[in-house]
Amino acid sequence: MKLIYVIPMFFLLAACGEQRIDEKPADSYFSSVTDSISAESEKILFEDAKNQFYFPRYSPDGSKVFVTGNNYKGIWSYNIEDKKLLKLTGEEKSGYEYVSSKEGKTIYFIGAKFLDDIRRYDFALQSVNTENGTTTKLLSTRDRLSDLKLIDDSTLAFFFNDSLAFFSTTANKFTTLPESDFRITKIYGNKLFVYTKAGKTELTPFGEDNIIYADQSRKNDDLFYAAGKGLYKYSSSGEFMFLGDFQNAKYSPNGKMIAYTLEENDGLKTTNSDIYAAVIGTRIRSYKLTASENINEANPSWSPDGGSIIFNTTD
Structure with missing residues (x-):
C-alpha cells in the first residue's frame, strides 16, 4: 500500500526590506524575492489496500491526480472533489511516459x-478519456515508440524507430x-x-557519464541528472548550471523553483528519502519539507498553481 500525500506550501517574501506571508498563487510570488519556504504537515490524499501507486501528478486544472502502478503498469485518475478513483487503463508500461491534453480530458500514452512467440514488443499509441476511461488506439506497430510529448492539443x-x-x-x-515552436530533448547514454x-x-x-532526464519547464529549461555528478539545469540558451x-x-509551474x-542508502536500497524545495537563482536556496522517520517519500510533483507538492511513499 502506497500513500499519496499533499504538502500545502507557504512562501515568505522579502519586499522593500520587509518580510511577509503571501498566500497568492506561486506564479505571482516572484515580483518579490522568495526569502523562505515552509509547509504544513503533509496530508494523505488517498490510499488503496489493493494497489500500489507511484509518480502522482496533477491534471492541468488541478481537479484530478493521475498515478501509475508497479512497473508503470496502468494509469488511474483520482477526482479530488468527489474522492473517486477511476482506473483508466491496465496496459503494460502505459504509466512510463504519458501526457495530458491541456484541458486534462484526454491522456495519451x-x-x-511483449509477444512471447517472436520475443518482441508490440507498441501502441493510445488515448483515454479521463472522465469515463474510454480508450482509443491511434497507432499500432512493432517498431519502437518512445519519448512521447505534447506539442499542442492536436x-x-x-520517436519512431529513433527518428x-x-x-x-x-x-x-x-x-x-507543426506550426507551434517546440524544443525536444533525447538522451542516448552520455x-x-x-x-x-x-x-x-x-x-x-x-563526458562518459550517462545522463538521466528529469524535467522541462514551461520556459524550455531542462533538468538533467548526470550519473556520478548530480542535477544540472540546462537553459534554452545552451548553458549548464550545477544545482546539487x-x-x-521537478520544476514548479513558473520554472523558478524545483x-x-x-x-x-546502505549500498543495496534506499534507507531514507525526504522532500525538499529549492529556489533557483544566482544561488540555490533549499528548504526541507518532510522529516518522517521510517517513511521514504519519493516522486514529488507540483500543483498547477504551485501552492502544493504531491508525492508517494515507497514503504
Whole structure:
C-alpha cells in the first residue's frame, strides 16, 4: 500500500526590506524575492489496500491526480472533489511516459506488450478519456515508440524507430512539422540531442557519464541528472548550471523553483528519502519539507498553481 500525500506550501517574501506571508498563487510570488519556504504537515490524499501507486501528478486544472502502478503498469485518475478513483487503463508500461491534453480530458500514452512467440514488443499509441476511461488506439506497430510529448492539443511528438515523428490527434496520422515552436530533448547514454524547428544539436556535456532526464519547464529549461555528478539545469540558451546531488527533481509551474528528494542508502536500497524545495537563482536556496522517520517519500510533483507538492511513499 502506497500513500499519496499533499504538502500545502507557504512562501515568505522579502519586499522593500520587509518580510511577509503571501498566500497568492506561486506564479505571482516572484515580483518579490522568495526569502523562505515552509509547509504544513503533509496530508494523505488517498490510499488503496489493493494497489500500489507511484509518480502522482496533477491534471492541468488541478481537479484530478493521475498515478501509475508497479512497473508503470496502468494509469488511474483520482477526482479530488468527489474522492473517486477511476482506473483508466491496465496496459503494460502505459504509466512510463504519458501526457495530458491541456484541458486534462484526454491522456495519451504508449503501451508496450511483449509477444512471447517472436520475443518482441508490440507498441501502441493510445488515448483515454479521463472522465469515463474510454480508450482509443491511434497507432499500432512493432517498431519502437518512445519519448512521447505534447506539442499542442492536436499534435504529439515521439520517436519512431529513433527518428523524431509528429502525429495529428485529429486526423490520426503522421504529420509534418507543426506550426507551434517546440524544443525536444533525447538522451542516448552520455549523448544529448536537442530538436527544434531549426534542426538538431548533439551534445556530450558530461563526458562518459550517462545522463538521466528529469524535467522541462514551461520556459524550455531542462533538468538533467548526470550519473556520478548530480542535477544540472540546462537553459534554452545552451548553458549548464550545477544545482546539487538532487534526485527526482521537478520544476514548479513558473520554472523558478524545483521540488526534489535527497536519498540515503546502505549500498543495496534506499534507507531514507525526504522532500525538499529549492529556489533557483544566482544561488540555490533549499528548504526541507518532510522529516518522517521510517517513511521514504519519493516522486514529488507540483500543483498547477504551485501552492502544493504531491508525492508517494515507497514503504
